[in-house]
Amino acid sequence: MAKSFEDLPVWQRARELVKYIYTLTRKEAFSRDFSLVDQIRRSSASVMNNIAEGFERGSNTEFIQFLYISKGSAGEARTQLYIALDQHYTADEEFSRGYNLCVDVSGQLSGLIDYLKGSRLKGEKFKKEYKSIREEVEEITKTLNIQHSRFNKNDIEK
Secondary structure: OOOOHHHOHHHHHHHHHHHHHHHHHOOHHHHOOHHHHHHHHHHHHHHHHHHHHHHHHOOHHHHHHHHHHHHHHHHHHHHHHHHHHHOOOOOHHHHHHHHHHHHHHHHHHHHHHHHHHHOOOOOHHHOOOOOOHHHHHHHHHHHOOOOOOOOOHHHHHO
């Protein structure tokens, strides 16, 4: 598994989506529709943000929940691209590129969700180091400053 959310291919692809949406919304005709610009920027950024937030939560259950939110935001951005197309703010090719980015991210999110659902790992939050019985006894012996114990390694060897 990735060590940071930046390592996730789906987060990297979501970042591409955000960059593309910001570029698209700077075009003159599009940029004048302030509410649509704000909404499509927010929804595309939400895709990326929720992947990061879910990853940082440290549990697969929470991560999956945030990935579903992210997937919903990708659908929202895709719908807003249709609005931009219908209002003639974007050309067909521009719409297609944004649409394909949304679909790709959504598909990757689905794949990651399925993987996490099938995984036995619970996440960083639940990682626990287990010690052997011998290590536990040695630690207790040291903590309690027990000199002569039948569990003391030195006594066993004598």
